[in-house]
Amino acid sequence: MKHPDRTETTVVIPLFNQLHYTKICLDSIAANGAGGARILLIDNASSDGTGEYLACCQGVDVISNQENLGCSGAWNQGMKESSSEWTVFLNNDVILSPGWLEGLLAFARQERCDVVSPAIREGEYNYDIIPYSKEFVATMAGVSRIGAAEGICFMVHRRVFDAIGGFDENFRIGQFEDTDFFRRAVLAGFRLGTTGRSFLHHFGSVTQKAIKKQKGVKPYVAQNRAYFHKKWRLSWWRRLFERKLRNWRDLLWRTREKARYGHSLREKWLDGSLRYF
Numbered sequence: 140m141k142h143p144d145r146t147e148t149t150v151v152i153p154l155f156n157q158l159h160y161t162k163i164c165l166d167s168i169a170a171n172g173a174g175g176a177r178i179l180l181i182d183n184a185s186s187d188g189t190g191e192y193l194a195c196c197q198g199v200d201v202i203s204n205q206e207n208l209g210c211s212g213a214w215n216q217g218m219k220e221s222s223s224e225w226t227v228f229l230n231n232d233v234i235l236s237p238g239w240l241e242g243l244l245a246f247a248r249q250e251r252c253d254v255v256s257p258a259i260r261e262g263e264y265n266y267d268i269i270p271y272s273k274e275f276v277a278t279m280a281g282v283s284r285i286g287a288a289e290g291i292c293f294m295v296h297r298r299v300f301d302a303i304g305g306f307d308e309n310f311r312i313g314q315f316e317d318t319d320f321f322r323r324a325v326l327a328g329f330r331l332g333t334t335g336r337s338f339l340h341h342f343g344s345v346t347q348k349a350i351k352k353q354k355g356v357k358p359y360v361a362q363n364r365a366y367f368h369k370k371w372r373l374s375w376w377r378r379l380f381e382r383k384l385r386n387w388r389d390l391l392w393r394t395r396e397k398a399r400y401g402h403s404l405r406e407k408w409l410d411g412s413l414r415y416f
Contacts, residue, residue, distance in 0.1 A: 147225055148173075148240065152179070152230070156186065165196065171239065179200045210313040214305070218305050226294070230291050232343070239338065245336060246332065246337070257334065288331045312359045315363040319370070
C-alpha cells in the first residue's frame, strides 16, 4: 500500500547484500539528517542478514523483494511508491555529509534544474568527512556542471517521471540504466546539474563488484552496453564522437575547478593520491 508522503522528498536506496555498507549509509543519514525526508529502502532479496537488520530499523520504510529486480526495478518501485515532489536515488555504499539534501534542493530551485547530483569523492575512506565537506562546500558552493548528473546519487523532480516515465528494466542488474534515463530526460528538454553545495563519499560500486565475482552470473554489463547502443542506434563513429565530446567537457570542467578552487566536483583516491575527474 502506498504511504502518503509527509515531506517534499523521498530518498530511495536499493539494497542487495553488503549489510556493512548499508549500516554505514543509514548511520550517516541518522547523524547528518535528511531534511525530514522519507527514507525508503528496497531490499532486492538480500541473503546476508539485511532483511533482519531492516526489520529492527526505526524511521524508515522497507519494500522486500523475493528476487533481485536489479537497480532499474528497485528504482521504479521507489518511484511508484513515492508521491513526493522530489525523489532521491541513492547508492547504499555512501557516506553523507551535513546539509547534503538541503544543498541539492537549494541548487535545484536556484538553477531550475530537474535532475541534480552532489559532488562526490570516491575510493578509500581515509579522511574525516565532516571537516572535509565543510571546507569543500564553503569553497565549491558556487560551482556547478550544468548538463551532468551521476547515478551514484541523483534527485529527480516528479515532472520528469510524468513526462518520460520510469527506468528501463531491460537493463539487467545494474549499469547503463542511469545513463539511459539521463539521456531521455535531456532529450525531453529537462535540465541536469551537479552542484558543489552538496557532498558525499562513495566507496566505489561495492555491490556491482560483488555480483560480478559470483559464479553463474552472466556478463550483464556487456549485454546492457549492447542494448544501450542498439536502443539509441549508436554506431561506432557516433559512440567515438560522443565519448570525445564528454572527455573534452570533463577535462575543461576539472581543469578550471582545480585551478580556481583546489577541488573538483568529482574526486577519487587512486593509487595513493587524490585525483580529479
